[in-house]
Amino acid sequence: MLAEQPTFSIIDFPGRRLTIGSTSMTTREQPPHDVEIDSFSLADRCVSAADFHAFLRDAPGDVDHTMIDCIDPCFIVHRRGGFELRPGCGQYPMIQISFWAAAAYCNWLSRAEGLRLVYDHHDRHADLAADGYRLPTEAEWEAACRVGYPEGAGPGPDGCNSADAGPICRKLRAGESLSGNFLPGHPAPVPVASLPADAAGLYEMLGNLREWCHDRFGPYGPDPARNPSGAPRGSFRVVRGGSFIDPADTLGPASRMAAYEDTKCEVYGFRVARSR
């Protein structure tokens, strides 16, 4: 059991068949194709800096300095005593972590609940048959996001922390309180679950942070797929949902980007998932 429970809640999604991808965005989303996915659970919000700090305090040996960056802007710094949460930064999403740091957090949650670990970061291997926590596959992420935005239209400029977010959203950005040494007037993350939830009860799926997904990035093919989990090889992972530096009209349930898996940057965060 964990000493402190994480701030996110888990939402269950049924298995289903759906079409993912889009013809109206970039070539990355093409061609649209059918997938069938099993039931899964997805966190309603991204892992917060406070959530991640609880992990770093409990298991400081599970990450090293190649997996987490503590240079500005950041919500967690590393001082003589170890990783420290900057004052007032706990509710912001965890940023500046690589894919494998996100995977290490998932493993830590699994261990606390006695579940089988999905990731082995030394061998850079994953076992999707394990029942533990993991990152969502991009098909799961898209299926959940399509439940949240059934009409296909995203949230308006005040409901989505995109590059062109509206004034209500901009006021919530970290820079307005100098949190994490983000600076005023510049694009920055907003706290987790600070904007209205979508129809599925999920917070900030679109905008705020590009979210690490499980899949290695690769081009889509036309064939239907069952429980797709990414390209067999490569060092790039799928990131979903766009961030505070991406224009709102480039973001939607289908939009996808790639990120080098060792990248640590203030535009990448993550939420956890599990197979059911």
Add this chain to the structure above:
Amino acid sequence: LPQFAEVPPQAGEEQRYLLAVVPTTTGQYWQFLRDRGITREPAPRWHGFPAAAGTGLRTTHDGAVVLDEQLTALPVTYVTWFGAVAYCEWLGSQVGMPCQLPSAAQWWHAAAAGSGLRWSLGNDFDRKTYAPLATGPRPVNCTPANAFGLRDMTGNIFEWCADPLVTDFRPDAARAALGSRVIKGGAYTVRNPESFENAAVFTADELTTVPYIGFRVLCTPAAPPR
């Protein structure tokens, strides 16, 4: 003691200065600690060396700092901005010249060898030289000298500079420091070539102790008699 290279002044400025050829090493920082008699007590504002071996300086279970003799050529890391400043002040008393951290502008001018280079050895990013895959810093002298005779300006470890991060927007003061200082040069932990550019400016919390930030010393010799 560090070796210095002379940096010719920028156009419009008169003051020449000396900059250490390479970042301060664990061996040199150890000399400072020993000379100041503080190897056996913690100096929490200055450094926080890890307990595990491999970084040159480490902290034992009773709080003392020990040096691993075979690792004295590693750049010293896990030193805060204040520890870097304290070393500079001590070195000044040893060499009889004022020593300090370079400003970001001085660092940039020196790294670009006065000719506006993007990286310290030219305008092409040579990943094998600057940023080979690594899980920790390499010993100093890991890259060739630039036109000013300076080595390792690009890559390996970030280097503390004097400048604070400031903002004009703080409601309670016109221009307030945010507790962070400029770091320059890129490190083994970063990947994008842009992050290594001579002009690139990052900042970090000034009490940060991490394996990817170190520093080098700037000296200002007395002007020669006319």
